[in-house]
Amino acid sequence: MPESATAAPPLQVSSETAPLRQVVVHTPGEEMALVAPGNKDELLFDDLLFVEEAREEHATLVRLFEAAIGDAGAEGGAVLQLSDLLREAFDGADARESFVEALVELLPERNFEAYEAELKALGPDALHRFALTGQAPFAVSATPLPNLLFTRDLSAVVGDHPILSLAATAARRPESAIIRTIYHHHPRFAAARERLIELPEDVTFEGGDLLVVNERVVMIGQSERTSLGGVLAVARALLDRTSVEHVLMVNLPKERYCMHLDTVFTFADDDTCVVFPPIIEEPRDHVLHIEAGAERGGDGPREFRMRPLPSVREALEEVTGRSYTFIPCGGADPIRQRREQWTDGANLFAVRPGLVVGYARNRATYEALARAGFHVVSADDFLGFYGDAAAASQDRIAVRLSGNELSRGRGGPRCMTMPLVRMRNSES
Numbered sequence: 019m020p021e022s023a024t025a026a027p028p029l030q031v032s033s034e035t036a037p038l039r040q041v042v043v044h045t046p047g048e049e050m051a052l053v054a055p056g057n058k059d060e061l062l063f064d065d066l067l068f069v070e071e072a073r074e075e076h077a078t079l080v081r082l083f084e085a086a087i088g089d090a091g092a093e094g095g096a097v098l099q100l101s102d103l104l105r106e107a108f109d110g111a112d113a114r115e116s117f118v119e120a121l122v123e124l125l126p127e128r129n130f131e132a133y134e135a136e137l138k139a140l141g142p143d144a145l146h147r148f149a150l151t152g153q154a155p156f157a158v159s160a161t162p163l164p165n166l167l168f169t170r171d172l173s174a175v176v177g178d179h180p181i182l183s184l185a186a187t188a189a190r191r192p193e194s195a196i197i198r199t200i201y202h203h204h205p206r207f208a209a210a211r212e213r214l215i216e217l218p219e220d221v222t223f224e225g226g227d228l229l230v231v232n233e234r235v236v237m238i239g240q241s242e243r244t245s246l247g248g249v250l251a252v253a254r255a256l257l258d259r260t261s262v263e264h265v266l267m268v269n270l271p272k273e274r275y276c277m278h279l280d281t282v283f284t285f286a287d288d289d290t291c292v293v294f295p296p297i298i299e300e301p302r303d304h305v306l307h308i309e310a311g312a313e314r315g316g317d318g319p320r321e322f323r324m325r326p327l328p329s330v331r332e333a334l335e336e337v338t339g340r341s342y343t344f345i346p347c348g349g350a351d352p353i354r355q356r357r358e359q360w361t362d363g364a365n366l367f368a369v370r371p372g373l374v375v376g377y378a379r380n381r382a383t384y385e386a387l388a389r390a391g392f393h394v395v396s397a398d399d400f401l402g403f404y405g406d407a408a409a410a411s412q413d414r415i416a417v418r419l420s421g422n423e424l425s426r427g428r429g430g431p432r433c434m435t436m437p438l439v440r441m442r443n444s445e446s
């Protein structure tokens with residue numbers, strides 16, 4: 019293994035665009051094929067995915083990461099599969115037991131308590147299958163977890179601190195038990211365990227709502243999925259325990275189309291963002307700047323200082339001291355903006371500053387990226403001609419990934435990735 023690989027720490031995310039070294043994904047499997055007309059709404063799918071094709075699209079995304087990261091990956095490789103991490107964690111009987119206990123606790127309405135002993139007695143493979151598909155060798159059943167595809171929402175890493183999400187919907191709540199089990203029991207996370215940020219059970223928070231601007235600044239959406247309590251609990255933990263000094267809370271409409279902040283706002287370069295103009299460009303006092311206030315003395319928690327700011331742009335410019343270019347998702351036409359936002363045009367994933375991947379179908383978004391100086395290439399061309407040389411260069415490149423099946427799940431490349439390590443060489 020090259021030296022840089024062993025040197026990379028187990029967890030380190032220094033910004034949204036810092037070069038990617040290791041990422042967790044989930045290639046759709048058996049659980050996706052269990053989405054049917056009768057349960058799709060409950061499972062948060064607007065349509066059924068053609069699973070074979072979705073798997074191929076996803077495999078291209080994985081190849082792209084492997085090509086771009088090359089040998090710079092952290093220990094264990096560039097791309098980790100969530101399902102493997104869970105299966106490896108289940109090798110320990112403690113992990114299996116605490117997973118079952120977490121399910122019982124997180125989903126009281128499902129009455130898994132009645133089968134607790136049987137579930138705890140399942141071996142690692144059987145419990146793994148039950149966790150993903152809801153199917154067990156006896157009379158209990160749970161809902162399948164097709165949304166595992168969107169690994170982003172399970173957790174967020176800020177610096178070297180992992181935050182465990184607490185999913186807002188019943189369909190996704192078992193995912194919180196999965197990620198909790200992985201962080202608590204998988205040997206890979208042994209060193210990060212003491213830095214784990216866990217939230218009080220009465221709040222909700224999903225990773226798609228948190229963006230790491232730099233070591234001192236994070237943005238958090240207060241959304242359909244992340245409650246005000248969730249924002250404040252994450253803010254408190256970050257301000258108390260990490261290098262973060264500024265939390266910018268963005269108040270979003272509580273609607274499905276913009277369920278997380280990353281559905282309307284992502285970073286394409288250190289100073290360039292792709293934005294959904296109707297929500298992000300109009301100033302309307304929808305940003306709250308949160309900082310640590312005075313110590314209270316005694317054991318009481320430290321106070322917050324909060325003040326409203328008119329817009330995302332003003333908030334970012336004020337706390338970072340730099341200026342930003344906003345590229346409109348869908349270009350200038352309001353209808354195309356809405357159509358392309360719906361198919362995740364604003365949900366780009368940056369592999370390094372200025373190298374992004376999105377869904378090819380969002381053509382007006384790519385035209386806007388081209389106008390901002392990005393070379394637009396297909397995923398095949400990227401893999402054939404660019405690969406790791408492109409990752410190392412300074413060129414601005416926007417890769418078009420075929421995602422006609424994947425996009426039916428209402429999530430784009432950023433939603434499908436949970437970076438564990440992203441940092442510049444100088445940071446290792």
Ligand SMILES: NC(=[NH2+])NCCC[C@H](N)C(=O)O
Pocket residue numbers: 061062063165168170171190225226227277278280281427428429430432433
């Ligand atoms: N980070 C994101 N924007 N994730 C999108 C998740 C989509 C998923 N079907 C859901 O409704 O939960």
